[in-house]
Structures are given as structure tokens and as C-alpha cells.
Amino acid sequence: MSFIDNLMAHAKHIKIQTSIALTLLYIGVMVTSIPLAAISEMEGCIEYVTTIKGSSLNGHFFEGDEIRVKPIHCGLPKFGDFAVFQGVGRADGYHGPAIKQVWGIPGDTLVIRSNGTMTINSVLALTPHHKPYYLRGLTLKKFKRFEGVLDGYLLLGHHASFDSTIFGLLKAQYLTGVVTRNQSRKYRHQHNLPPPY
Numbered sequence: 001m002s003f004i005d006n007l008m009a010h011a012k013h014i015k016i017q018t019s020i021a022l023t024l025l026y027i028g029v030m031v032t033s034i035p036l037a038a039i040s041e042m043e044g045c046i047e048y049v050t051t052i053k054g055s056s057l058n059g060h061f062f063e064g065d066e067i068r069v070k071p072i073h074c075g076l077p078k079f080g081d082f083a084v085f086q087g088v089g090r091a092d093g094y095h096g097p098a099i100k101q102v103w104g105i106p107g108d109t110l111v112i113r114s115n116g117t118m119t120i121n122s123v124l125a126l127t128p129h130h131k132p133y134y135l136r137g138l139t140l141k142k143f144k145r146f147e148g149v150l151d152g153y154l155l156l157g158h159h160a161s162f163d164s165t166i167f168g169l170l171k172a173q174y175l176t177g178v179v180t181r182n183q184s185r186k187y188r189h190q191h192n193l194p195p196p197y
Contacts, residue, residue, distance in 0.1 A: 059128030104154030
């Protein structure tokens, strides 16, 4: 079956007309409208392109950046990936999709140092600006309970952002996607990549 045939089959199955309007990510990241033309098929998985809104991952992603996301059923995130998750409530009542970097997966070992920094499998956890991620005060005290072998996903952004220091380790059932590519102008220029497709 050709790519077009597959796409049409998916379109009929989920009743796609001319575009998909998804409101996804907030966090740091809110997803806007996704035109049908932005969808591609990779190894049987339908990816989509979305736009970042917010500053929770500045240093990795910036307001207006375009990213490609694959659904979670196409593969769980690995250490260092950026995962999309949903269903975790914030203090303001928001439960919509959000994105953070994966700093630990189930089975990894978390160590919290006396100075408040963390290592995962001996790798120092960093903020998006590549500085040590420090745990302080009540956050440090609360987070100590996760030290040892992880039984969920450790997701981090900037200090005081909506990440695992707020909601704890995340179970796989809350994950909805994994970022596969940053298509932003700045990122493409820095890494000498071709224009987004």
C-alpha cells in the first residue's frame, strides 16, 4: 500500500477532512493547528508538526519553534528525549499536553547529592541552559523519596517549571508522544540543517 493509500485510510478512519486541529502542549509548549500536509508517515507511525508556545524549555526550544512529534505507541522515550505528556494537573487547573526532557526512565538510578544536584546513572542532571539542576528546600526534601531505582519517568525543564519536581515521576500511561525533530529556524541555522519540510 502506498503512502497516499495509507494516509487516505487513516483519514477515513479518524474522519480527517482538510486539516487536523489539535490543541496540544502547554508548559512551556502549546500546539496549534496541524494541517494535513504537515503529517508524514514514518515506519507506520503518523507524525505531526506543532509550534512551541512558552519558555519552560528555553535553551532547547523557543517560542515559535516548530517540532515534529511521533505518537507514544511508536516507541517510548529514551534518556535525553523530549516527551509529550497529558493528564497531569497543574495548580491552575490545566491538564492539557505538555513537554519536558527525559532525564530518567524506569530502571535508571537516581542519586541526590548533598549540594542538591542530581545524577541519573552517574550523569549530572542539567537545565536547558546546561547548568546543574539544583533541588532546594522542600523540593529537595520531597524529592529524596525518589532516590534509588526509578519506577517512572523523570522529566525536567527549568527550575520552578512544571516538571517532576512538582508532579513526581511520571507513569508511561501519561505519555502521549516523543519529539523527533526540531524544525525551528534558529536550530536549523545552528546545526546547518535544510529548511523544514
